[in-house]
Amino acid sequence: TPPTRGDLTRPRPNPTARPQPVPAKVRLLLLPLLHLVVGTGLIAAGDRLGRVRASALGAVAPAALLVWLLTQLGDVLDGGVVTERTAWISALDLTVDLRLDGFSALMVLLIAGIGVLVFWYSAGYFSDSTPDLGRLLGLLVLFAGAMAGVVLADNLFVLYLFWELTSVTSFLLIGNSHDNPRARASALHALLVTVMGGLAMFVGFVMIGQAAGTYRLSAILADPPSGGAVTAGLVLVIVGAATKSAQYPFHSWLPGAMVAPTPISAYLHSATMVKAGVYLVARFAAPFADDPVWRPLVLSIGAVTMLIGGLRALRQHDLKLLLAFGTVSQLGFLFV
Numbered sequence: 001t002p003p004t005r006g007d008l009t010r011p012r013p014n015p016t017a018r019p020q021p022v023p024a025k026v027r028l029l030l031l032p033l034l035h036l037v038v039g040t041g042l043i044a045a046g047d048r049l050g051r052v053r054a055s056a057l058g059a060v061a062p063a064a065l066l067v068w069l070l071t072q073l074g075d076v077l078d079g080g081v082v083t084e085r086t087a088w089i090s091a092l093d094l095t096v097d098l099r100l101d102g103f104s105a106l107m108v109l110l111i112a113g114i115g116v117l118v119f120w121y122s123a124g125y126f127s128d129s130t131p132d133l134g135r136l137l138g139l140l141v142l143f144a145g146a147m148a149g150v151v152l153a154d155n156l157f158v159l160y161l162f163w164e165l166t167s168v169t170s171f172l173l174i175g176n177s178h179d180n181p182r183a184r185a186s187a188l189h190a191l192l193v194t195v196m197g198g199l200a201m202f203v204g205f206v207m208i209g210q211a212a213g214t215y216r217l218s219a220i221l222a223d224p225p226s227g228g229a230v231t232a233g234l235v236l237v238i239v240g241a242a243t244k245s246a247q248y249p250f251h252s253w254l255p256g257a258m259v260a261p262t263p264i265s266a267y268l269h270s271a272t273m274v275k276a277g278v279y280l281v282a283r284f285a286a287p288f289a290d291d292p293v294w295r296p297l298v299l300s301i302g303a304v305t306m307l308i309g310g311l312r313a314l315r316q317h318d319l320k321l322l323l324a325f326g327t328v329s330q331l332g333f334l335f336v
Contacts, residue, residue: 028084028098028152031068032162035061035145042138051133055123058137062115062144069100069108076105081218083154097216099154107151107279111272115144118267125263136176140267143169147272151279156205156215160198163244166273167194173268174260186256193243193253201240201280207233217283224287231293237284238297245277245331248305255324265320270327278334302335 038061042054049057072082082100100108119137126133146169149162168191175187209215211225211233224230241247246254257269268274281298288294309329316322 028082028100029086029096031065031152032145032149034064035141035148039138039141039145042134042141044134044138046134047128047132049134050128051126051130052123054134054137055119055126058122058141059116059119061141062112062119065108065144065148066112066116069105069112072100073105076100076102088158094157095155096158097154098152098158099218100152103279103282104151107275108148110275111144111147111151114267114271118263118271121266122263125261132176136173136261136264139169139173139176140264143173143268143273147276150276154217156209156217156220159217160202160205163201163240163276164195164198166276167191167198167244170194170257170268170273173264174257176260176264180259183259186253186259190253190257193250197240197243197250200236200243204233204236204240207236221283221287226291231291234284234288234291234294235297237280238294238301241277241280242301243277244280245274245335246305246328247277247301247332247335248308248328251305251309251328254328255321258320258324262320269324274327274331275334278331281335298335302332305329305332306336307332 038057042049042058045054076082084098086096086098088094088096118140122137122140126136130136143166146162146165150159150166153159153162171187171191173187174190175184177183205215207229208220208225211227211230212220212223214220243250254269254274258265260268284294285298306329309325309327309332313322313325313329316325
């Protein structure tokens with residue numbers, strides 16, 4: 001087939017070429033910081049803004065993230081990567097490494113695009129009399145910033161920091177109705193499962209980073225280490241990913257988390273937070289595909305979760321529980 005005009009005028013990315021660094025038009029670190037400023041501002045304002053103004057202000061941060069992504073998308077789709085390094089703790093040689101490539105751009109689109117829609121929906125879902133509405137929407141903005149940090153992080157320690165921030169903000173969002181015992185119990189359940197899984201993942205990060213001689217994620221994936229310690233580290237990483245993405249046998253926290261208001265359930269427990277584990281597995285999948293444990297373990301966990309989640313969904317009569325177990329099943333499908 002002869003090339004079309006579009007083929008001639010727009011160069012195609014070469015899949016075998018190394019990604020070329022692209023200078024960021026806006027500092028990457030400013031984007032999570034914007035979420036921090038907006039989120040804390042909403043919490044400080046309390047219920048004084050009302051649902052419409054509070055929702056509109058909450059949408060500013062994900063909308064800014066979405067606009068920034070669109071300014072970088074052309075370069076990223078042509079095979080470029082946006083990178084940034086900021087000194088963090090000089091004495092320990094720790095830096096905040098952030099990186100945007102094609103896959104993280106897809107995740108940022110998910111976080112920011114659905115985030116804007118969720119805040120738009122929140123303006124109609126909540127009422128001005130909803131208790132602690134400013135705190136709820138502020139925490140939702142903080143969560144969005146933490147999720148953006150997870151998918152942009154290019155340092156294992158930075159990724160772990162943002163990873164646990166999503167667990168903490170999720171705990172506060174699920175248990176926002178602090179006078180509801182069921183909400184408090186569900187929030188604590190989700191926190192214990194995801195944080196303990198995160199600690200296991202952190203140990204796995206240390207083992208893999210020590211074997212690779214670097215904690216920079218892109219460098220590890222470009223030249224993956226091997227050996228028994230790396231295999232053990234990969235198993236721990238899978239445990240962390242499985243707890244966050246509600247894989248069997250760690251799935252039980254997700255149906256309980258549906259006690260949260262619908263915008264929270266939609267954003268955290270269907271669209272974004274539960275995708276963090278899928279994102280991490282996808283990052284590690286190709287470089288570590290030859291590891292003897294990685295592929296069989298991921299496929300087994302995903303297949304069992306897909307089957308059990310689907311069967312449990314068939315038994316539900318409550319709509320949110322049906323959607324919760326259906327989500328568990330689809331998360332298993334994504335693992336596979």
